[in-house]
Amino acid sequence: MESFFTESRTWAGGPYLHFIVALDHPEYVTFAEAHHNWLAGYGDGVGIVPAPWLHWTVEGIHRQLDENEVERTVRAVRERAKEAKPVSVTMGPTWPGPSAVTTAMYPEEPLSAISELVREAASAVIGVETGKSDGSHWPHSAIAYYRAPDVHDAVFNRGLRKIRPPRVDITISRLLAVYMHQDRDLGFYTWIPIAEVPLGVHAADARASEVVVGENRSLETYNSGPPWGDPSVGYEVEVGRLAVQPPLAEDQVRQEAAINNLLEDSTYFGGGEPAMPVWPDTVTVACERPSGTGVCGSTRFRVRGSWNRPAVVICEHGHFWTDSVEVMREVIVAAAPVG
Ligand SMILES: [Zn+2]
Structure with a gap:
C-alpha cells in the first residue's frame, strides 16, 4: 500500500523527456470512465486521470537534457519508428497495483518492441538511463493513482473487480514525445507536447x-x-x-x-450596398x-x-x-x- 506521489517518487529535476502514447481513443476513454463514479467515492484519496491525460508510457528518460539533445533524440526515434507499424491492442482488465489502478495492455510483445526501439534510438544519441533493460516490459496505463496510503485495501480491491467493463480494442499508430510532469496537486501526470512520432509511414486520408x-x-x-x-x-x-x-x-x-x-431587413440601399470591412x-x-x-x-x-x-x-x-x-x-x- 503506497501513495504514488510521495516525495521520493516525485522527480526533482523534471520535467523529463518521455515517449508516450496518448490513449484518447473514444472506446478506451469510455472504458476508463466506467470506473470514475466508483473512484470518486474515495475523494482526495485517489487522483483520477481525466480523459486527456490517459496514456501509456513507452519510455521515460529520467535525466535533464538540453534542447539540442531533446531535438536529436526525437529525430532519431522518428527515424527508427518509420520501420515500425501500428499495433492493435486490447485494453483491460483493470487491476489495483501497489500504487495505482492500471489497465493491462495486450499483446505485450509488439508493445515491448516499441519500447525497445525507442530505448535503442535514444541510447544511440544520448545514452539513456531507463533503469535496467532486460528487454521485458509491462505495458499498462494508469486510470487512477493512490494519494493516501490507506486507500488500497480489500474493500477497494473488491469494489474495483465488480466494475469490469468489457475490454476494448484500439489501434496505436503514433507516439508523442513530451515533457512529462508529475502534478502533485492534481495527483496525475500531465505533459507538454514536443513532437509526434508516427509508427510506420502514414498515408494521409x-x-x-x-x-x-x-x-x-x-x-x-x-x-x-x-x-x-x-x-x-x-x-x-x-x-x-x-x-x-x-x-x-x-x-x-x-x-x-x-x-x-x-x-x-431587406433595406433598400439607394447607392448600392455599403462596403463591408476589408479583411x-x-x-x-x-x-x-x-x-x-x-x-x-x-x-x-x-x-x-x-x-x-x-x-x-x-x-x-x-x-x-x-x-x-x-x-x-x-x-x-x-x-x-x-x-
Ligand atoms: Zn516544426
Missing part, C-alpha cells in the same frame, strides 16, 4: 494543397454536419500551406454585424517550435481531427500543437474529395 482558414464563415457551419463523411470520423490531411486570416478588429466586427442586420491579408502559418538555435519555421503540415474535435497541426518534423475546431472544419471542407 485526403490531400489539400492549401487551406485558408477564415474564408468560410465558421459560425454558419458550426451546428451543421460535415460536407462529407461522418462527424466523428478522424481525418488526417496533408496541407501544403496553411494560411490564417487575422481576426477583424472589434469595431470592424460591429460594423459588419450592423451591415448584415440591415441586409437581412486583413492572410498570414502563412509557420512552426514556431524551438529547434537547434532558432525556430523550426516549417510551413508543411498535416492536420488531424474530426468535425467535432479540434485540429492538431503537425509540422513535417513532428512538432505539433492543438488549434481550434473551426480550423479542423475548414481543413475538412478544403480537403473534400474531388468528384
Whole structure:
C-alpha cells in the first residue's frame, strides 16, 4: 500500500523527456470512465486521470537534457519508428497495483518492441538511463493513482473487480514525445507536447494543397454536419500551406454585424450596398517550435481531427500543437474529395 506521489517518487529535476502514447481513443476513454463514479467515492484519496491525460508510457528518460539533445533524440526515434507499424491492442482488465489502478495492455510483445526501439534510438544519441533493460516490459496505463496510503485495501480491491467493463480494442499508430510532469496537486501526470512520432509511414486520408482558414464563415457551419463523411470520423490531411486570416478588429466586427442586420431587413440601399470591412491579408502559418538555435519555421503540415474535435497541426518534423475546431472544419471542407 503506497501513495504514488510521495516525495521520493516525485522527480526533482523534471520535467523529463518521455515517449508516450496518448490513449484518447473514444472506446478506451469510455472504458476508463466506467470506473470514475466508483473512484470518486474515495475523494482526495485517489487522483483520477481525466480523459486527456490517459496514456501509456513507452519510455521515460529520467535525466535533464538540453534542447539540442531533446531535438536529436526525437529525430532519431522518428527515424527508427518509420520501420515500425501500428499495433492493435486490447485494453483491460483493470487491476489495483501497489500504487495505482492500471489497465493491462495486450499483446505485450509488439508493445515491448516499441519500447525497445525507442530505448535503442535514444541510447544511440544520448545514452539513456531507463533503469535496467532486460528487454521485458509491462505495458499498462494508469486510470487512477493512490494519494493516501490507506486507500488500497480489500474493500477497494473488491469494489474495483465488480466494475469490469468489457475490454476494448484500439489501434496505436503514433507516439508523442513530451515533457512529462508529475502534478502533485492534481495527483496525475500531465505533459507538454514536443513532437509526434508516427509508427510506420502514414498515408494521409485526403490531400489539400492549401487551406485558408477564415474564408468560410465558421459560425454558419458550426451546428451543421460535415460536407462529407461522418462527424466523428478522424481525418488526417496533408496541407501544403496553411494560411490564417487575422481576426477583424472589434469595431470592424460591429460594423459588419450592423451591415448584415440591415441586409437581412431587406433595406433598400439607394447607392448600392455599403462596403463591408476589408479583411486583413492572410498570414502563412509557420512552426514556431524551438529547434537547434532558432525556430523550426516549417510551413508543411498535416492536420488531424474530426468535425467535432479540434485540429492538431503537425509540422513535417513532428512538432505539433492543438488549434481550434473551426480550423479542423475548414481543413475538412478544403480537403473534400474531388468528384
Ligand atoms: Zn516544426
